[in-house]
Amino acid sequence: MDPVSIVIVDDHPAIVDGVRAWCATADPPIVVVGAGHEPGVAACGAGATADVVVFDLQLETGVLSFHAVGRLIAAGRRVVVYSQA
Secondary structure, eight states: OOOEEEEEEOSOHHHHHHHHHHHHTOSSOEEEEEEESSGGGGTSGGGGGOSEEEEESOSBTTBOOHHHHHHHHHTTOEEEEEOOO
């Protein structure tokens, strides 16, 4: 079985590092193929081929990124959304 791959869209390095740590110990394996603070990280490079997008809904203070999540879903991507909001 191939490992599940994810790309992380989050603007907080501590959160990205935490998700990477969880994935490193997952069984079955989860491979982080990319991470970045803008939704585009899920649309280009290795992030474009990730099985799952892990997405922080609040990338900008006070602004929820529903439009970016909608575009990913419309493109057929699997998205896990989380937020402090």
